[in-house]
Amino acid sequence: MDPQSALPAQLVRLAQEESFSPQRVLDAVHAALAPRTGVRRAEVLAHERGRLVVVARAGEAGPVPGACATFTLRHGGAELGLLHLHGGDPSTVDRAVGAAAGHHLAVALRDVTTAREQAELHRVTDAVRRLFEEGVRAVSVEAAGRLLVAVAADVLGTERAAVMLVAPDTRVTHVLGVGLPEELEQRLAASLLGRLARDSPAWQRAALTGGPDVVDAGGGPPGRPGGGVHSHRLRSKLKLPLMSAEGLVGTAVCGDVTRSRTWTPADRVLARRLALQGAVVVDNARLRELEQAHLRQLEHRAFHDQLTGLPNRAALLGALGDALDPVTGDGGVALLLIDLDGFKRVNDTLGHHSGDVLLQQVAVRLRELLPAGATGARLGGDELAVALAGPAADLAADLARAVHARLGEPYVIEGRTVRTGASVGIARAPRDATDTTGLLRAADEAMYRAKRAGDGPRTAR
Known part of the structure; x- marks a missing residue:
């Protein structure tokens, strides 16, 4: 049988095989047509990434003299590609055979x-699942931003990616990158951090369109001098506006600097999904960041004196408890109990505001004296304390003398010189007590003896 006449039945059999592919079909078509038509090479081209690419080739390689006949390949009303026949006389192809092919x-x-x-x-x-799964662990806006650019660069296959995140007033708070030279990332941060993004035409366009801004290789403007695209020197870019329910929270840019690229519809779909999910990840990370900051603030208030900023009685008792614990403790423990002499006189003569200012200045001086391993605290009123644990406990006597001298120096409050003193009592564990209550009682007894003597610190008996 003529190979051309046998081709339709052969193609039906091929269609029933698992290895059915454009190459298998084209091999059969070329083998059937070549003897009668003289076709020397056949090619199938498909639409891929916005351009036609050869997906199958049969016959001679290299240049083929003669005409090239082109046939459109359609299915379901859509054009899927082209069939090129090089050389010979394609007009001799039987119509039914050509339709089957x-x-x-x-x-x-x-x-x-x-x-x-x-x-x-x-x-x-x-990509979206990865962004979501890893995004739930992002506890800061910076972590969420770095995750977004890492996923975007990975799944889009770009050489560079960067994200700019903003505060509610559009002030730029973060500039983060993947694949960027350190010097470039620093330069971008220096030029963008603190600026109002809403003043940028690119930001205004992103807020207006809400969709990816795409520039293929060689297309579009080079970017505003100093801006992200201009600084990256990208040959092609895909810019993602990160839209949340409250509006834009930032923008991400992905692109290549060493190769040309044409963005496909699939790339655009992926970019849009990444932008939507990325905005959610950033928003959620911002909420978690605010929640953590609020918790830290509550914890700080619970364990710190609001006037001086020093740890409070609860914090001191906690530090002493940890230091005295036989399992977690770190050796010796010492406690300094400090009472300001003349504080009531300052309150009575200059007013409570001046007394508050005096306490704040006392707290500053006390912090300056504290060694590593020491916890300074305000217990209430004009009573202060210092807990020393581990090696720092050996410094108790020297520190007590330094506190007595430093807190006794003059203070200037609203232009007036104020003088006061400090009575300091020292107690040590386990010599003077083995628990927190006993240590406080021993230090208190020593402090009152120091107050009566008025000539310096005293140690518990």
Whole structure:
């Protein structure tokens, strides 16, 4: 039988095989057509990433003299690609044979396109899932931003990616990058941090469109001098506005500097999904960051004196308890109990405001004297304390003398010189007591003896 006449039945059998592909179909078509038509090379081209690419070739390599006949491959009303026949006389192809060849090549291309679309869908799904799963662990805006650019650069396959995040007033708070030279990232941060993003035309355009801004290789403007695209020197870019329910929270830019690129519809879909999910990740990270800051603030208030900023009685008792614990403790423990002499006189003569200022200045001086391993605290009124644990406990006597001398120096409050003193009592564990209550009682007894003597610190008996 004539190979051309046998081709339709052969193609039907091929379509039933698992290895059905554009290359298998084209091999059969070329083998059937070449003897009668003289076709020397056949090619199938498919639409891929915005351009036509050869997906199958049969016959001679290299230049082929003669005309090239082109046939459109359609399926379901959509153009999927082209069939090129080089050399010979394609007009001698039987119409029924040509229709069968075109149909089966289009079906094979459809299968390839469907597989590619499914792969792109998996790429989008995997990227969003990764962003979501890792995003729930981002406890800061910076961590969320770094995750976003890392995922975007990875799944889009770009050489560089950067994200700019803003505060509610659009002031730039973070500039983070992937694949950026350190010097470039620092330069971008220096030029953008603290600026109002809403003043930028690019920001205004992103807020207006809400979708990805795409520039293919060689297309679009070079970018505003000093801006992200201009500084990156990207040959192609894809800019993602990060839109939250409250508006733009930032923008991300992905692109290449050493190669040309044409962004596909699949790339744009992926970019849009990344932008939407990225905005959620950044928003949630900001909420977690605010929550952590609020918790730290509450904890600070619970364990610090609001007037002086020193740890309070609860914090001191906690430090003493930890130091005295036989399992977690670190050796010796010492406690200094400090009472300001003349504080009541300052309150009575200059007013409570001056008394508060005096306590704040006392706290500053006390902090300056504290060694590592020491906890200074205000217990209430004009009573202060210092807990020393581990090696720092050996410094108790020297520190007590320094505190007595430093707190006895003059203070200037609203232009007036104020003088006061400090009575300091010292107690040590386990010599003077083995628990917190006993240590406080021993230090208190020593402090009152120091107050009566008025000539310096005293140690518990």
